[in-house]
Amino acid sequence: MDTYRAEAERADIARVDPERVRAWVEGWVISRLASPPVEEEWGFSFDVGMSRQVTRHVLPEADEALVRKLTETFTAPGTWLKVMLPRETVRPWMAAGWDFGDPGFLMSTAVRPVSAPVPDGYRLRTWTRGGLTRALVVTADGTFAARGQVAIPPGTRTAVVDQVETAVNQRRKGLGSLVMRTLANAGAEAGAEAAVLGATPEGRALYESLGWRTESPLTGLVRNPSAVPAV
Incomplete structure (x- = not known):
């Protein structure tokens, strides 16, 4: 605190x-x-x-x-x-x-395409509906590992990342970074030039490691x- x-x-x-x-x-x-x-x-x-x-x-x-x-x-x-x-x-x-x-x-970053390799033993799925793209990471047997989502409001060039979560027993394996990079790529593909999110104190360290700054x-x-x- x-x-x-x-x-x-x-x-x-x-x-x-x-x-x-x-x-x-x-x-x-x-x-x-x-x-x-x-x-x-x-x-x-x-x-x-x-x-x-x-x-x-x-x-x-x-x-x-x-x-x-x-x-x-x-x-x-x-x-x-x-x-x-x-x-x-x-x-x-x-x-x-x-x-x-x-x-x-409140945190922000510039958006650009980045590499987002999926670690061995995991599967990544993304889908888009109603202006919202979701990313889901599961283990080989389909167990939940991590997730997140990004919205790009019409008429803007700012992506809004939200609901980023990693299962407790799946942390420190790069899955949070995978989700964030996947969402950044989705934003870039949709024309976003910047991204914002609301971060918890715990999540802020991950975002800072990926180049986000506190506003x-x-x-x-x-x-x-x-x-x-x-x-």
């Missing part, structure tokens, strides 16, 4: 490119089958439609006044805010009844499902 705090504070110094955030939002809603994003004066809103994440609001340029206003205004359980600021900055601004989600980072913290605020209005 100390590493996360230090990196977040450094990333917070630079202003995040709003168009990069827009691309991430537009790709994320494709990846998660969420509703089309609605542009607000302060960012973007869209419905996710899950019990613990009903609606999400993304704030590219949050400040104290905005966070205080929105956390006081949005009181429905399962409402999320995503801000490009460290937890330590946002914590004093949150209204009662809000908690933090897992820490994360900003990606802090989630969630209206606690058990929260009740303060008296």
